[in-house]
Amino acid sequence: DAKRRGRNTWQTFTPELARQQHDRVQVESQLRRALDNEEFRLVYQPLVNLADGTVRSAEALIRWRNPALGEMRPDHFINHAETTGDIVRIGAWVIQVACRQMAAWRDAGYPLERVAVNVSYRQFLTEDLVQIITEALAEHDLPGHMLELEFTERVLIEDAPDTLTTFEALRALGVVLTIDDFGEGYSALNYLRRLPIHGLKLAQGFLRGVPGNASDAAICQAVAGIAQALGLEVVAEGVESSVQRDFLLGLGIHRGQGFLFSQALEADAFGAFLRQSNAASNA
Ligand code: C2E
Ligand code: MG
Ligand code: MG
Ligand code: MG
Numbered sequence: 001d002a003k004r005r006g007r008n009t010w011q012t013f014t015p016e017l018a019r020q021q022h023d024r025v026q027v028e029s030q031l032r033r034a035l036d037n038e039e040f041r042l043v044y045q046p047l048v049n050l051a052d053g054t055v056r057s058a059e060a061l062i063r064w065r066n067p068a069l070g071e072m073r074p075d076h077f078i079n080h081a082e083t084t085g086d087i088v089r090i091g092a093w094v095i096q097v098a099c100r101q102m103a104a105w106r107d108a109g110y111p112l113e114r115v116a117v118n119v120s121y122r123q124f125l126t127e128d129l130v131q132i133i134t135e136a137l138a139e140h141d142l143p144g145h146m147l148e149l150e151f152t153e154r155v156l157i158e159d160a161p162d163t164l165t166t167f168e169a170l171r172a173l174g175v176v177l178t179i180d181d182f183g184e185g186y187s188a189l190n191y192l193r194r195l196p197i198h199g200l201k202l203a204q205g206f207l208r209g210v211p212g213n214a215s216d217a218a219i220c221q222a223v224a225g226i227a228q229a230l231g232l233e234v235v236a237e238g239v240e241s242s243v244q245r246d247f248l249l250g251l252g253i254h255r256g257q258g259f260l261f262s263q264a265l266e267a268d269a270f271g272a273f274l275r276q277s278n279a280a281s282n283a
Helices: 002-034 078-084 086-107 129-139 153-158 163-172 189-194 204-208 214-230 242-250 267-282
Strands: 040-049 055-066 070-072 114-119 147-151 176-182 199-202 233-236
Touching (some): 002 086, 055 086, 078 086, 086 129, 086 147, 129 147, 147 153, 153 176, 163 176, 199 204, 204 214, 214 242
Parallel strands (some): 114 147, 147 176, 176 199
16 A cells, blocks of 8 residues: 555665765765865866867866775765865865966967866855956966856856856956856846856757757757857857767857867876867868
């Protein structure tokens, strides 16, 4: 009967819940020490000009290698870091390291225009984000336009009193502001008019259905249309096939990243990739 089934269900779910709880406690306790123990690093995924294959920029993505927990992707720890608040210090570290690395590539003569970093809504809500960015740019003598910040729609939804002020201060530095995973959450179209945004990154889920799924293709097309109407640049993520690349070019989307071109690379490998891809296209 229903009651017994209910109880059985409860019993089957208990070990799973217990495991998740254990996981969370483990991750959160290791997270606290991870920065001091230098367990994080950044990898760089090339951002490709879809028409000619050239690369001038990258997205920095965090990786965490912990002696007890092994190598972890951000999806396994970013939300824990947001819960505990550790993301604020981790996020400042990401900005610092990305700027230092950009300066090193610039000084070595690499044809690099920009690196994008992901900013958590928790980090966005702190008071000193603008100051951290100002100092990181100044320390490495970088112009603001070499740094791109990717925010998720969560930042827009929270709509804190200082959101507009913060966006304007960042824009005044020349920093490029992009909404990440656009369409995945609540797409806040009214904020697109109000905030000084440069571009949108189309959430990968929609491209995954291309070319087979007509509604996914229609959403990609609609996002491209909104962006064009508002003068925003669109970047596609998760480009895995040349059919998808051609579809995007047909929509007027000229920049993308994805496994068709390259996964995220260690810093040295990205430097080599940058040199190679541009040497090939200049030849
Ligand atoms: P995101 O910012 O949307 O980054 C794109 C994710 O898609 C990356 O996963 C990337 O490796 C993956 N990807 C790239 N091309 C393809 C493809 O062709 N196919 C598929 N299936 N996947 C592709 P990753 O590195 O695991 O990062 C996951 C998410 O974690 C990021 O999504 C971002 O939201 C967050 N994240 C990463 N680094 C940071 C960081 O430094 N700070 C914060 N706050 N969040 C970060
Ligand atoms: Mg991103
Ligand atoms: Mg994204
Ligand atoms: Mg994502």
